[in-house]
Amino acid sequence: MEYEIGSTDRIRFTDNPITIKQEIDDTFTHIIKTSCDINLLVKDYIGDSIFTANDREIEVRVYKNDANSRDNCIFYGFLVPNTYNQDFAEVYTEITLNC
16 A cells, blocks of 8 residues: 555644654764654554564655655655554544654
8 A cells, every 4th residue: 555645634744744864883884774754643543554564565765845756765765563653532643653
């Protein structure tokens, strides 16, 4: 299933929607660790759509301005399994997805 955030009223971004972090352990390390936190307001339960035990099953792509242009991809990674929670008390619930 593919979600485009903001295309409907059911899933939208919070005021601080995306945080992308990069880490380098030291000067001689060639691997740059990148992580992305996506903060969403959701109206419906989406846990069944994003539940996975496989850490390479759900791809996450973040585009700057235009998702149709593949040149604007600023993050590509995978959803970290089972790192979210969603309550049922409010109409809109804020959840954070860790990628």
